[in-house]
Amino acid sequence: MKEKKLDQIISKYGADPSEIMGILLDIQEQEKYLSKSALYYLAEKIDLPLTRIYKMATFYEVLNLKPTGRNQIHVCTGTACYVRGADAILNKLEQKLSIKSGEVTPDLNYGLKTVNCLGACALGPVVLVNGECFGNMSALKIETMLKAVQSSEKK
Numbered sequence: 001m002k003e004k005k006l007d008q009i010i011s012k013y014g015a016d017p018s019e020i021m022g023i024l025l026d027i028q029e030q031e032k033y034l035s036k037s038a039l040y041y042l043a044e045k046i047d048l049p050l051t052r053i054y055k056m057a058t059f060y061e062v063l064n065l066k067p068t069g070r071n072q073i074h075v076c077t078g079t080a081c082y083v084r085g086a087d088a089i090l091n092k093l094e095q096k097l098s099i100k101s102g103e104v105t106p107d108l109n110y111g112l113k114t115v116n117c118l119g120a121c122a123l124g125p126v127v128l129v130n131g132e133c134f135g136n137m138s139a140l141k142i143e144t145m146l147k148a149v150q151s152s153e154k155k
């Protein structure tokens with residue numbers, strides 16, 4: 001990320017160290033992850049120890065130190081979804097994207113993760129794509145879901 005963009009984010013929060021979470025989330029929204037260079041720059045600019053920033057970045061699951069992909073796919077493997085075939089959905093996605101859960105496609109287009117429960121058990125099995133919930137999923141519906149993601153990218 002360019003220093004100018006980082007400066008804009010930091011100044012939005014008044015370079016206030018107590019606003020670190022908001023700053024990190026904004027950087028991540030831009031970069032899709034928290035790069036080493038961005039964290040070094042941030043530590044210097046807000047005068048906060050780098051170790052403290054790293055501690056936060058590794059503690060909160062919502063923060064990522066590795067590229068996450070432009071499209072985030074979360075497959076729920078919680079009990080309610082699992083008994084309705086979440087594993088088949090995950091297998092199909094891993095096969096279609098040629099990655100395993102926890103990985104990102106080489107073009108950084110898709111990131112795939114599992115989650116324990118998305119709080120929508122009645123709709124299970126559930127897949128969350130970029131925050132949009134796809135309920136009553138099946139392996140057969142994966143193709144349609146990925147096409148919907150691709151077409152929304154073009155808009």
Ligand code: FES
Pocket residue numbers: 076077078079080081082116117118119120121122124125126
């Ligand atoms: S177990 Fe999947 S949404 Fe709750």
